[in-house]
Amino acid sequence: MGNALCLTAVNDEAAKLGLAPGMPLADARAMYPGLQAVAADAAADAALLESLAGWCLHYTPLVGLAPPDGLVLDISGCAHLFGGEAALRQDLLRRLKGFGFRARAAIAGTVGAAHALARHGGAAVAADGDVRDALRPLPLAGLRLDPETVQGLNESGFAAIGALYNLPRAPLAARFGVALWRQLDRALGLEGEAITPRTPPPRFSVERAFAEPLVRMEDVLTVAEELAGRLTLLMAQQGAGARGLELLLFRLDGQVQRLTAGTSRPLRDPAFMRRLFADRLTVCEDEYDPGFGYDLVRLCAHAAEKLDAAQDGLCEGADETALARLTDRLTARLGEAQVLRLTGQDTHIPEAASILLPARTASLFTPTPPPAQDTLLAARPLRLFARPQPLDGTPLATAPDGVPLRFRWRRVLHEVVASEGPERIAMEWWRGAEGRTLTRDYFRVACKEGGRFWLYREGLYHQSAPRWFVHGLFA
Amino acid sequence: MFYIRSPDENTRMTPGKPPAGLPPCRLGSKAAAPRLPLGVAALDSALGGGLAARRLHEIVPDGVFHLGAAAGFALALAGRVTRRGAIVWIQQGLAALEGGAPYGPGLEPFGVAPSRLLILSAARAKDALWAMEESLRCRGVAAVIGELAEAGEAAGLTETRRLNLAAEEDGALPLLLRQKPLAGASACATRWIVRGAPGTGDGFGGIGRIAWALALEKNRDGPCGAWRMEWDHDTRNFRAPLPVAVAAPPVHRPYRAA
16 A cells, blocks of 8 residues: 555454554554554565475475465375374474464365465365365455455455356456466366475485484484485485485474585495585584474485496496595585685686686586796796785886886895796787776796795786786795 | 415415515504605605605795795695595695695696696684595595695694504505694604705796705604705606706696696
């Protein structure tokens, strides 16, 4: 309603007084001056819904969001684990009540029917044959139509969903659009509707529930290894190996904690999976607080690749496998951005010619041909500064753009005894149009006390005041 | 009781007594430890036949401006390891800020293909030492270079002993690069103080070869000493500097073949 502040939600007491969502705040305040109102926080609500959706993974891997306040669970094939559909619903409602939520739930063969039944009363569990009858008395708002359509239909004398069943379709479609019939067909199961899961369901997943919750992380790791054993059996049957692992820890209070680990090669080794999780835990143990304990632990393999059985130990690739495993463990503990491999790029700009990429995913170094130069020293330094280090002041040189004879870096005076250069490195011509210019004259210099540096001057004397930097150290 | 049939004779052997002619097996003793010869007689004799391949060696630059030289010496040693496998270079977070990170095209003179290098940066010294230990135990690793910021106080006597233990059983070559000398004790086998030195020139006014002034400050297997050493990037060998300048003929040296 324009810029007016409106009520977005009311509690029981307020509802009894006649306040309802959508009412302007000023009106409500006028009716009840003592009204307590807090600003709505849509982001926090969404986050809460997300975390609740995470907890619902407890019941099924396929959980979709129905914002702002709904969740859709696909429980096909999961209900029997909880003693049937009705029992699953009871269990879900009981636990949600325990967390302090007031929830309504309904089970039906289609998303539309379940939505209508859950939000507008009616049968808690509707079998596929009963959906038509179950929806008949419910208000039209249950069909997920936009408010104008519902209002128009109400004004035309249609109040319940059942009133639409035997109507000719063309006249109403002409007035209210085909969305009306599509939503009805979806609710009745005449047209299919897919649930968009929040996270893609994992390809392989095993879990174990505990009557007595786990409270120690060592126990969690032991359980993880046991689950990994079952997971590898599953994967071995299909000739697959895990590339991404996720351990879901369902805490008693409804929080779900995730422990992830990636591997550089398809993996089917329970003991090693445990080590990966253990390494991950050593660095971020504080983030995993068991609280009152975990009552369900689930291990999923999100990314899986083909892995055929191979003889271990005596074969050729044993060393490579050992190195890949080392990389995985280091990555698990230190982080993806800390375990790196050198990768070459085809450019003359020194800092871009060799870059560091995560070792798990990096391709091997494709060397650019090193510039042919008359030097016994390497043409490029062994160590390069990510950010060139500025010299203190301008070096002393015979000519303004000549070889530096004496320079000061890190407050120490260095006297040049031998030098090679200049080597001009400029921005590629096709990049100049972007407004980025770079003209550097590089010098290899050896100093009196033995240090060997890679210096450069940026800019040209006749254009601007050049600046000097140390870019690298030679061996 | 068991028997071994050799081609020329049947020898009856009793357990506990080695047959004549075989050298006595002294597992774990100094003589049995593998050595990594440096190829320069003066150095190898001081080291007792070469660098002990499974003991920790410390390399310390003589001041921050010689960090490049020290890193080059460490890489030269790592590149001489004959075992196939990766070279793991672990930098403690601040070390790269102070002295730069390993640069792919600059590895060429040491015969180390950039794809062999696994570069780690660990924020804490504790993590860097853990990563060193784990890497040393890995079969797919040839050498481990651990670079600690400042003096690396975190690697004291206990930690360096742990590194020795990790390398002892068929491990990789452990090298510890401290940016400054450590005041306390360390369990390393050798400690080298490295300075860059002017190398043999090319006769045309260039800088010349990579050269180091090495000071062996601690040596468990022999006397200490100081040497000038050059790196011959054609043959990838250490060598004593030549008295006169000699220009080497150009040689095609693809590092990919390494």
